[in-house]
Amino acid sequence: MPILTVEKLTKSFGGLTAVSNVNMHLDEGELVGLIGPNGAGKTTVFNLLTGVYKPSSGTVTLERDGKSQVISGQKPYHICKLGMSRTFQNIRLFKDLTVLDNVRIAMNKDIRYGLPSAFLHLPSYQREEKRVRDASIELLKLMKLEEKKDELAKNLPYGEQRHLEIARAMATNPVVLLLDEPAAGMNPAETAQLTELIAWIRENYHLTILLIEHDMSLVMKICQRIYVLDYGMVIADGTPEEIRNNQQVIEAYLGEDVNDA
C-alpha cells in the first residue's frame, strides 16, 4: 500500500503546462528520486504536493494511520500537519532568526500550550519550551549544527544552510520528506557526506523520501526507484539500473551524461 499516491496531476500556468498528467506513488520507507532537465517541472510537483500551488486537475492522496486523505487543494500548513514536509531549492530559511529558532518554529504545530501560557509563561510553557529546545538541539546535533545554534541563519555557509533546511523540515515530524536539490552548490566531499546522512535519517526516522537532484552520483547511489520528468510528463520510472539504460531518458538528457555515476 503506497503512502503517497499521485494521480493525473496537472498544473498549467496560463498557456504553459508545467506538470502534465503525472502519476506517481511512494511506498512506505522508500527513497525515490525525481530527476529531469532544467524546467522539467520537478519543483512544481513539490509545490503541488505541499499545497503551495493548487493543481489544475488530479489528486494527491496521503495514507496515514490506515486512513487515506486527499491532500490536493488543502492548505500547506494542513498538509504539513498531516505529515508531509519539504526543503526549498532556493533556500527559504528564516534568515534573520537564529539556527535554533528556525528549528523551533517548525515544531509550533505540536506545541501543547495556549495563549494564556504564552503571555504568562506558566508551567506548561516552561515544560513545553524545554521539550522543544531539547528536541531541536537533538536535530541540530544530527546536522552538526549544534555549535552554531545561536548564529543567524543568514550567516551560515551555503552547505550548512541546506543542512538547516533539512533539520527544519524534520522538526515538523513528517512521514514523507521532500528534498529539493539538497546537494546543490556542494562540493563532491560534502555531497558524499550528505548522501550518507540522507540514507541514515531515512532509516532511523522511518521516513519516506522523495528527492529532486541533479547530482547523478547521489541519485543513483541511494534511490531505490527513480521517476524521470521531461516537459512536465513522466517519461520513465524504474530502478537506477533501468533508468541508466533507458533510451528516452538518455535522449532527454542529450548532452548530459546519465552514465556518469
Added chain:
Amino acid sequence: MKISGKTLGQSAAFRKLVGALVIYAVIQILLATGLLSDYYFATIVTIGINVILAVSLNLITGFTGQFSLGHAGFMSIGAYFCAFITLRVEGIPGFLLGILVGGCAAALVGVLVGLPTLRLRGDYLAIATLGMAEIIRIIFQNIKITNGAAGLSNLPQYVNWPWLFLFIAAVVALTVNFLHSSPGRACIAIREDEIAAEAMGINTTRYKVTAFIIGAFCAGVAGALYATYFPRIKPDTFGFMKSVDILVIVVFGGLGSITGSILGAIVLGLISMFLSSYTELRMVLYALLLVIIMIFRPQGLMGSRELSLALMKRAGDHLMGLFRKKEKEGRV
C-alpha cells in the same frame, strides 16, 4: 540566593524588574516632591500612551510583518467605549471596567477588519485599516451619543502615575513574553518568510489575526487611558495623523525592537514637548528626522535588536575606543 544556577543578581528577569522599579520610584518621587509639575506629567502620560501604542503596532508591523495604517482607529474605539462606561459607572470599578470594555471593543473591530483581509497575502490590511480608521472617525463625528465633532467632555480622570506605569509595564511584559513563546515565534516566522512558515505547519492566517487582535486590544487600552486622563475626547484627536505618528515612532525606534519603540516614544515625545509652541516647526523637524533616519539608519534607532546591558557596555567600549584613537591621533 540561586535561581536555576544563576545568582539572583545575574538573572535577566530580576534585573529588568529592578530597572522598572527604579524608573517607577524616581518619577514617583519627582511627582510627590513637586519637582515635576502637572504640565510635565501630561507629557509623561502622552509618552506612556504612545509607548503602548507603538509597542502594540510593532507587534503587528515590526514582528508579524503586517502593515497597518489605522492604529488610531482602535485607539478611538477604546477611548469612546471607555468614556461611555466612566460617564455611567463611578469610581475605580468604572475606570477598570472602562479600560476592559475599551480594549475588548477595539479587539472586536480588529477581528472584523483582520479576518477578511489577513487571509490574503499582500498589503490589503494597510488599505483596510486606513479605511476603517476613517470610517470610525466619521461615525463618531456624526452620531448623537458621541456628541459629534465636539466630542465628549467632563470625563472623570483616574490615571495617575501608578496606574499608568502598571498598564505600560503590563503591556510591555505580556508582549515580550508572547514574542518569546511558540505563537510569538510563529508570528515572526511569517514576517521572515510567509511561504516557508506555512510549509512548516504554521497556520499563517490564524497567527496574523492573533497578533492583529492583541495589537488592537492594546491600542484600545491606550485609548481608554487617554479618555481617563484627559477630560475631553473628540474624533479629530484620533485622525490619520495620529496613526502616522505611531508608525513614525515604530519606524524611528526600529521595526521589530520593543526597546526601540519605548525609546522612540520617549525621544519623539520630548522633542514634541520642547517644540509644542511651534507646531509647524515640529512637523518640519519630524519630517527631517525621518529623512535623516531613513538615510543613515534605515533600520531605525535599534534595528531589530533590543537594548540590554551587554549592548550598552559594548556601545560604551566602542565609544571609549573612538576617544582613545582620537587621543592618539592628536598626539602625533
